[in-house]
Amino acid sequence: MKPFKAAMYALIGLGLAVAAACSSGPAMADPQPPTAVATGEMDSYRLGTGDEIKVTVFGEPDFSGPFVVDGQGAISMSFIGQVGVKDLTLKEVQEAIETKLKDCCLREPRVTAQMTKGRPYYILGEVNKAGEYPFTSGLTVMNAIAAAGDFTYRADKKKIMITSAATGVEQEVVLTPTTPVKPGDRIRVRERFF
Numbered sequence: 001m002k003p004f005k006a007a008m009y010a011l012i013g014l015g016l017a018v019a020a021a022c023s024s025g026p027a028m029a030d031p032q033p034p035t036a037v038a039t040g041e042m043d044s045y046r047l048g049t050g051d052e053i054k055v056t057v058f059g060e061p062d063f064s065g066p067f068v069v070d071g072q073g074a075i076s077m078s079f080i081g082q083v084g085v086k087d088l089t090l091k092e093v094q095e096a097i098e099t100k101l102k103d104c105c106l107r108e109p110r111v112t113a114q115m116t117k118g119r120p121y122y123i124l125g126e127v128n129k130a131g132e133y134p135f136t137s138g139l140t141v142m143n144a145i146a147a148a149g150d151f152t153y154r155a156d157k158k159k160i161m162i163t164s165a166a167t168g169v170e171q172e173v174v175l176t177p178t179t180p181v182k183p184g185d186r187i188r189v190r191e192r193f194f
Contacts, residue, residue, distance in 0.1 A: 046087045046166055048184055049073060050119035053090070055097060058110040063101065066116060080104050090115060118183025119165070123148045125189035126155035141179040144187055156192035163188070 047053070049069050055077070057063035067075035073086025080100045085093050093113045101109040118135035121144065128149030141160060151157055163170040165184025173179060181187065 044089065045115070045118075045182060046089060047073075047085050047093065048119060048165060049086070051115065051183060052117040053085075053093065054114045054116050055093075056112045056114075057097070057101065057106075058112075060106065060109070063109075121181050121183065121185045121187065123187040123189070125161075125187075126152045126191055127189050128152060135181070135183040139181040140177065141173075141175060141181055141187060142177055144181050145189065151189065154191045156190045158192075159190070161188040161190060162186070 047069055049071055051069045052066060053069070053075070054066050055064055055075075062078055063080075067077070069075060069085055072082075072084075074082040074084045076082055077097070077100075080097075083093075083096055083100060085096070088096065090113045094111045097111045097113070098109050101111070120132045121135050121139070122132050123144050124130040127145055128151075130148060133144065133147050141162075145151060158175055159172055160175050160179075161170050162173050162181075163186040165182065165186075170186075170188070
């Protein structure tokens with residue numbers, strides 16, 4: 001009976017040691033979805049109707065907040081009214097708002113603008129669920145195709161067509177795992193030639 005008890009105590013001790021080791025490691029933070037589209041990838045992106053941005057005027061909460069670019073390509077801010085932002089980069093938006101605030105009521109305004117949600121992108125052609133999809137940060141064409149239910153059996157999986165929202169020009173692109181999608185782009189998956 002004694003060897004059995006010794007073995008049981010050893011197993012219990014081992015279990016406690018494993019539990020202690022597991023609980024003493026660094027706590028893992030819950031992953032949080034990004035609240036803003038990464039600035040680096042959007043440096044050259046030009047805003048358009050439907051884009052959502054967050055404007056922060058330091059020390060001035062009445063001027064700060066989320067804004068949606070309207071059909072005229074503008075956002076409407078307290079005290080300074082309409083600010084035209086269509087076809088501007090985020091840096092240019094910051095400068096335009098700072099200029100308006102200087103003209104209106106603040107001596108040295110400090111402004112930041114972040115993209116919070118881009119306008120949707122579109123995917124059509126040889127995918128299972130063509131349509132409009134919400135843009136997310138770091139989106140690639142492969143992610144977009146997966147969201148659209150993957151390729152059909154007839155799809156050309158090597159080259160696709162992308163119409164840029166910025167230029168309206170459709171270009172043939174070699175498909176790679178990192179081919180990016182920008183807000184408002186139209187992706188067209190062609191039928192392959194057998």
